[in-house]
Amino acid sequence: MPITITMPALSPTMEEGTLASWQVKPGDTVSSGDVLCEIETDKATMEVEAVDEGTIGKLLVDAGTEGVKVNAPIAVLLEEGEDESALDGFEAKAAGGGSGGGAAAEKAPEPAPEAEAKDEPKAAQKAASTSSSGGRVFASPLAKRMASQEGLDLSQVEGTGPKGRVVKRDVEAALESGTGRKQADAPKAEATSDAPAKSAVSAPAAAKDYPPVTDDYEEIKLNSMRKTIARRLTESKQTVPHFYLTIDIELDGLLALRKDLNSRSDAYKISVNDFIVRASALALRKHPEINSQFTENAILQHRKVDVSVAVAIEGGLITPVVRNTDQKGLQQISAETKDLAGRAREGKLKPDEFAGGTFTISNLGMFGIDQFVAVINPPQAAILAVGSGTQKPVVKDGALAVATVMTATLSADHRVFGGAEGAVFLETLKGLLEDPLTMLL
Numbered sequence: 001m002p003i004t005i006t007m008p009a010l011s012p013t014m015e016e017g018t019l020a021s022w023q024v025k026p027g028d029t030v031s032s033g034d035v036l037c038e039i040e041t042d043k044a045t046m047e048v049e050a051v052d053e054g055t056i057g058k059l060l061v062d063a064g065t066e067g068v069k070v071n072a073p074i075a076v077l078l079e080e081g082e083d084e085s086a087l088d089g090f091e092a093k094a095a096g097g098g099s100g101g102g103a104a105a106e107k108a109p110e111p112a113p114e115a116e117a118k119d120e121p122k123a124a125q126k127a128a129s130t131s132s133s134g135g136r137v138f139a140s141p142l143a144k145r146m147a148s149q150e151g152l153d154l155s156q157v158e159g160t161g162p163k164g165r166v167v168k169r170d171v172e173a174a175l176e177s178g179t180g181r182k183q184a185d186a187p188k189a190e191a192t193s194d195a196p197a198k199s200a201v202s203a204p205a206a207a208k209d210y211p212p213v214t215d216d217y218e219e220i221k222l223n224s225m226r227k228t229i230a231r232r233l234t235e236s237k238q239t240v241p242h243f244y245l246t247i248d249i250e251l252d253g254l255l256a257l258r259k260d261l262n263s264r265s266d267a268y269k270i271s272v273n274d275f276i277v278r279a280s281a282l283a284l285r286k287h288p289e290i291n292s293q294f295t296e297n298a299i300l301q302h303r304k305v306d307v308s309v310a311v312a313i314e315g316g317l318i319t320p321v322v323r324n325t326d327q328k329g330l331q332q333i334s335a336e337t338k339d340l341a342g343r344a345r346e347g348k349l350k351p352d353e354f355a356g357g358t359f360t361i362s363n364l365g366m367f368g369i370d371q372f373v374a375v376i377n378p379p380q381a382a383i384l385a386v387g388s389g390t391q392k393p394v395v396k397d398g399a400l401a402v403a404t405v406m407t408a409t410l411s412a413d414h415r416v417f418g419g420a421e422g423a424v425f426l427e428t429l430k431g432l433l434e435d436p437l438t439m440l441l
Contacts, residue, residue, distance in 0.1 A: 002082065003052055004092045005075040007061075007068045010041045010048075011351045017041045018066045018224055019074060023138055028056045035138070035165075036075070037063075040224050044318065044347035047140075054079050057087050139166035142346050145314070146171045168346075225316035233375045241414040244373050247426045251389045251404045254436045261330070273309075273363050274334040276386055276408075279432035279439055281305045281325035284359055287425045291358050293379040294415045308357030308377070309337055311344045318344050319377065321357040330440075365389060371407040381416035384429075385409045406433075 007017060018040040024030060030050045037048050057078040061068055068074065073092035078084075137154045139147070143166045147154050150171070157174045159166035173179075222230070254275055261270055284291040284305045292301045305326040308319035320340035322333060343349050359381075362374045365388035374385040389406040396403075408429070412422045432439045 001079065002057055002086050002090050003054065003077040003079065004073045004094075005036065005077055006071045006094060007074050008039070008048055009070045010039060010046050011355065014041050014070060016067050016069050016224075019061050019063060019068055020045055021063045021144075022059060023047075024056050026056050026058055030054065030056060030077070044225070044313070044344075044349065046347060050077075052077060052079075055082075057082075057084065060092060137166065138164060140168065142168050143171045150175055223315050225318075229316055232378065236376050236378050240376050240378065242376060243412055243414050243419065243422075244409055245412065245419065245422045245426055246371070246407060246409045247430055249406045249408060249430045249433050250394070251406050251433065254433055255389075255404060257436045268331045268334055270330050270334045272365070272389065273361075273386075274330050274337060275433060275436060275439070276363065276384075277307055277309060277322060277325060277333050277337065277361060278328075278330055279429055279436075280359065280361060280384060281307055281328075282432055282439055283425055283428040285326040286428055287421065289417045289421050290382055290412075290425045292381050292416050293358075294381060294413055295379075299416055302358045304358065306356060306358045308354075308360040308380075309340070310360060310362040310374075311341045313345050313347075318349070318354050319357060319360055320344050320349055320354045360384070361386065365406065371409060373409050374411050376411050376413055381413040382422070383411045385411065 007019075010017070020038040020040045022037045023035045024037070030036065031053050032050055034050045035047045036050050039046055039048055054077040057076040059075050061072075061074045071094045073094060076087065076090070076092055078086055138159065139154050140161065144154065146152070146168065147157075147166075152171060152174060154166055154171075156179060157166050157170050159170055161167035161170070251272070254272065258270055258272065258275065262268070284307075288301050291305055292299050294300075304324060306321050306323050307325040308321050310317060310319050320337075320343075322328070322336050322340070325333065328336070340349065340353060344354070357377075357380065360374075360377050360383040362383060363386040364372060365386055367388075369387050370390065371387045372385050374383045376383050385408065387407045387409075389404045391402050392405045394401055394403045394405065408426070410422050410426055
């Protein structure tokens with residue numbers, strides 16, 4: 001019996017997604033682990049792999065289709081020994097739950113208008129996933145994005161990834177050698193003086209996907225991630241009673257210790273943010289009321305300290321989680337944070353790597369921002385906004401001195417804890433960062 005492949009839930013907040021591209025076509029034989037398609041979620045563009053073996057019988061949703069609901073059928077897989085005749089009278093049904101990709105469930109879905117086939121996929125996605133002759137090109141999401149930005153024809157790039165897929169290094173090599181460069185569009189004839197003014201975007205496909213550029217504005221279409229950020233943070237500001245506490249922290253002792261530790265080995269490079277993550281985790285362990293969340297019937301005080309670290313990526317923001325942060329040393333925190341941030345920017349994080357944090361740190365100090373306030377990421381009860389460390393005049397023992405001072409602001413949910421609890425938490429954090437040897441005990 002044919003197997004229905006459904007839209008998987010690739011993140012905890014995902015309700016629908018965009019089917020960015022297909023990596024298979026009807027008639028292709030697939031095995032478990034083969035990449036079927038790329039899905040743009042509210043967090044990133046992710047590859048979906050086959051769970052079962054068989055032959056692709058039918059693609060139900062075109063590449064480029066937006067708003068495909070989680071668990072909606074997207075393709076049909078023929079099992080071993082079946083041919084196209086097995087599709088006669090077969091009705092693809094939605095999954096009853098789970099992540100999709102498995103066998104058909106009992107109840108058929110309501111057809112969603114968003115999932116109806118379109119006349120043509122988006123121009124950029126079409127160019128990235130097919131060659132000029134109509135053949136398919138297997139490439140990673142990052143490689144496709146780079147190729148689209150650089151005007152590179154991926155059909156002319158030799159892939160060195162698994163099963164010949166084009167990956168980042170292949171695109172970089174092609175750009176360096178000049179391989180696969182597309183010819184620039186021929187200049188269009190200039191309009192005569194008596195001709196009416198034309199829109200800056202005149203191609204029908206572009207006009208369909210994006211409103212034209214005018215003298216007054218350019219309208220940029222929202223991607224799934226930006227829509228989710230807008231919805232969640234609007235909900236946060238409307239429903240969570242925020243209050244803010246700010247504290248100044250002197251970093252001279254920390255900077256000296258960091259320099260000493262980094263000079264001891266080339267195997268690691270600890271950052272100021274690694275110290276902040278470690279100190280925050282220890283302070284949360286000491287003050288569990290901050291490491292909590294609000295529900296209608298109770299406050300849930302987490303037993304684990306899982307710190308989310310905000311990372312800016314193309315098109316939005318993601319918060320990968322360092323699990324059991326209070327039980328890890330600076331070197332391990334540094335390695336995990338760098339790995340998570342790197343894979344976040346490449347869109348390669350797994351859903352469980354950016355969901356379920358209990359506290360968030362957002363650091364804009366590297367951009368020269370002295371101070372800011374952040375919006376709480378529900379269901380967490382607090383987020384720490386960290387500014388840059390700058391030299392400022394301070395008074396010590398009645399005398400004027402210069403110190404490297406960092407400003408940190410705690411955004412807190414007043415339903416979970418009050419100002420006194422937040423102040424004590426920041427006092428503990430300040431003590432750990434100003435005397436960093438204490439966090440190594």
